[in-house]
Amino acid sequence: MKALRFVAEGVPQVDELPTPQIAADEVLIAARSVGVCHSDIELLEGRYIIPFHYPLIPGHEWSGEVMATGEAVTRFTKGDRVVGECVIGDDHFGFSISGAAAELFIAKESWLHRLPDEVTWTNGALVEPFSVAYYALMRIGNVNASDTLVVLGAGPIGLAVCAGAVALGARTIVVEPSAHRREKALALGAHRAVAPDELDELLAGLTGGTGASVVVEATGRPDVMAQALEIAGFKARIGYIGIDVGREAPAKLGLIQSKELTITGSIGSPGVWPETLRFMAQTGIDLSSLVTQRYPIDEATEALAAAQRPAETIKAHIELTATL
Structure with missing residues (x-):
């Protein structure tokens, strides 16, 4: 599978990696849309609010489709549409632990929320x-x-x-x-x-x-x-x-x-993801116009470059279609 990795300070690249293997309480997810945030750029530049280590896969604004579940997972099954929170205890998904900017990635069941049918993949990646x-x-x-x-x-x-x-x-x-x-x-x-x-x-x-x-x-x-x-x-x-x-x-x-x-x-969005998803679904809010550039995973480094041009870019997304 292909993944965007920060291999060293200021060095992003798209690499071919093995398909991740899930544990009993984990879910294998195929990313569908992944947003690039200014904090991703800070991470690439070697600065973030908690400790981290290269190499790592960024991506904390995402939507995805469940491909497989561990034997202890009860709330999700193959084909479910999901999004996930990015601050999990002391860990930050996409920062201190690798994130979603990959064709396939792993998340814990407890991090995930079901994406309402009314919310598109693009809007799902804007939930965060x-x-x-x-x-x-x-x-x-x-x-x-x-x-x-x-x-x-x-x-x-x-x-x-x-x-x-x-x-x-x-x-x-x-x-x-x-x-x-x-x-x-x-x-x-x-x-x-x-x-x-x-x-x-x-x-x-x-x-x-x-x-x-x-x-x-x-x-x-x-x-x-x-x-x-x-x-x-x-x-x-x-x-x-x-x-x-x-x-x-x-x-x-x-x-x-x-x-x-x-x-x-206020900082972040602790405890409000279920409410946020209901609000987006019931109001029909469409934020897709904020996505000014879209790139395939092969061009993920160009998405990073676009995010550093605020005069023309509001939000750059990486769009993916991988399946098992």
């Missing part, structure tokens, strides 16, 4: 990033049609937040300097998508000067994180989902008190 957005929205709480919600940043997670907020009924505004990404936000149902210098005037007109009732910060830039406090209205809720560690920017922290703001931070 959407679950991060969904978790943030749930932590913010009670997002609904009464809200004017501003998403700061239209990367994959910001666009997923946009789709989720629209599905919840919120009047959703996306702020993003890239015209290409603003178009994607509008296609996902955003009420408006504007450049950063257009936000204040638009928000004043839409809210009568009261400000946003919900702000979701999805850039991870400290200056934008500080801006969230300023565009939030009285008693607004702010959710910080963009990641930054160590950088600084001036912020008017007194606004937290004077506006009686409620602020939440």
Whole structure:
């Protein structure tokens, strides 16, 4: 079978490997769609938040089809469509242990969830990033049609937040300097998508000067994180989902008190995968427009290269068709 491997720092290659052998509690899965994430690039560059060792197979955003099951597996059978969580105890699937960027790979039964029939392979491989957005929205709480919600940043997670907020009924505004990404936000149902210098005037007109009732910060830039406090209205809720560690920017922290703001931070999507899958199936959310490039496994290194060109790439996917 073919697999994308990081064999050393900065050295990705597609290799021919033996078919994995499953243990009693394991499932052999044929990958169908695998997304490339910015954290995969960080892994290739030799940096990740927990220890890891080369060589390894990346791939933590995926959908796949069950090919075989171990004798102790009871919830799945050959032909089932599945997705899987990527943080399992101390292990990170696709990081500290090899992942899904292969024609065939192994996962534990306990990591897996059945992919609803309504959710395509492509959308299945977007469950992981959407679950991060969904978790943030749930932590913010009670997002609904009464809200004017501003998403700061239209990367994959910001666009997923946009789709989720629209599905919840919120009047959703996306702020993003890239015209290409603003178009994607509008296609996902955003009420408006504007450049950063257009936000204040638009928000004043839409809210009568009261400000946003919900702000979701999805850039991870400290200056934008500080801006969230300023565009939030009285008693607004702010959710910080963009990641930054160590950088600084001036912020008017007194606004937290004077506006009686409620602020939440979120990372990952612990415990919400079943809810996320039901939400995607029942709302019919289609995130496939976020996939701007698709590659076969033979061209997986080109998918990595595309992911490093954010001006043209939102999400690159590796698509596979292998069977036993």
